[in-house]
Amino acid sequence: MLDMLLSRPGEYISGEEISRKLSISRTAVWKQINKLREEGYEFEAVSRKGYRLVSKPEKLEYSTLLQAFSTVSFGRTLKLMDVTTSTQEEVRLLAEHGASEGTLVIAEEQTIGRGRQGRKWHSPAGKGIWMSLLLRPQLPLSAAPQLTLLTAVAVCRAVRAVTGIGVGIKWPNDLLVRGRKICGILLESVGEDEMIRYCIAGIGIDANLEPDDLPPELASIATSLQIESGRKVDRAVLIGAVMTEMEKLYGLYMEEGFAPIGHLWEALSVTTGQHITVKTAQGEVSGRAVGLEERGGLLVMQEDDSLTTIFSGEVHFDGCNP
Secondary structure, three states: OHHHHHHOOOOOEOHHHHHHHHOOOHHHHHHHHHHHHHOOOEEEEEOOOEEEEEEOOOOOOHHHHHHHOOOOOOOOOEEEEEEEOOHHHHHHHHHHOOOOOOOEEEEEEEOOOEOHHHOEOOOOOOOOEEEEEEEOOOOEHHHHHHHHHHHHHHHHHHHHHHHOOOOEEEOOOEEEEOOEEEEEEEEEEEEEOOEEEEEEEEEEEOOOOOHHHOOOOOOOOEOOHHHHHOOOOOHHHHHHHHHHHHHHHHHHHHHHOOHHHHHHHHHHEOOOOOEEEEEEOOEEEEEEEEEEOOOOOEEEEOOOOOEEEEOOOEEEEOOOOO
C-alpha cells in the first residue's frame, strides 16, 4: 500500500482501489493507514477521494551520520535501527559481547524506552533522537554520578550550538526550556569489585515532535526543539555535535577529573540559586540550591543555614519553573 501511495505523489487513491488491488478489506486499509501514521507518515483523507500521502518520515542514514561525526571513536561503531524496545538494552547486549568504548546505538523508535526511576520514555518514530552510548572508564562505581552530569553538559552544549535555543540543566541531568523538559538522560552502570565494568549513557532528545505528538500527560511538562524554534532540527547534525562534545568532555574528565566538568555544569544549571524541594529515599529536603560539591552531589542550603548534599533524588522547584 505504501508503494502505491509513493508511486503516485500528490494523488488521492481511494480506499476502494487500494482494497481491490491488494485484495484486503476497507477496514484493513484504514488500519494500515493508521499504522503508517504511527510510523511518521502523514496522510490527507478526503471523503469520496481517498488518501493522499502528504509527507514521509525523514529517516537517519549511516552515511549521513558518519559524515556528521568528527570524533575519533565515539559513534564510529554504529548500530542504526528502525525500531527496538530500548537502545539501553541493545547496548547492554553489545557490551556483554565485548563491544568497544564509543559504540553507539540509535533507533528511530523505541517501544519500551526507559527514563530515570523506571519511568517510560515517550519515543515516537522518526521524531526524536533516541540513542545510547557505551563507556568503559577505569573508575570506581562511585564516579558514575559524575558521568551523568558530564553527559548532561555535553548534550546541553551541543543543543545550544546547533539550535541556538537557551537550554539549561535541571539537576542532575534533565534539559529544560522555559521549565519544560526537552531531553532526558539515563546512565546505567555495571560494576565488578567496586569498579565500573561499563556504563551506558542513554540520551533521549525531543527533536522534531509537534504538539500533537505529545500525549496529554506530557503536554504541559514537555516540549521539543521544533516547537521551541519553529523549525525542524537536522537530527544527524545534532547527533554528531553530541558525540563531539561527549568525546571532548570525557577526555577532559579522564585527564583532569571532575572539577572542570562541575564548573561547566554550574554555568548551564537552571537549578542553582533556586528554592527547591528534593524527594529522596530518606525523605524531603527543602532549601536553596547553591551548587555542586566535588563529587557531583547537589548542595542545598536549608532554612537553618545548614548545608546538605544530595546524591540522588527528584528535584521540584518551589514556585515557578525557571
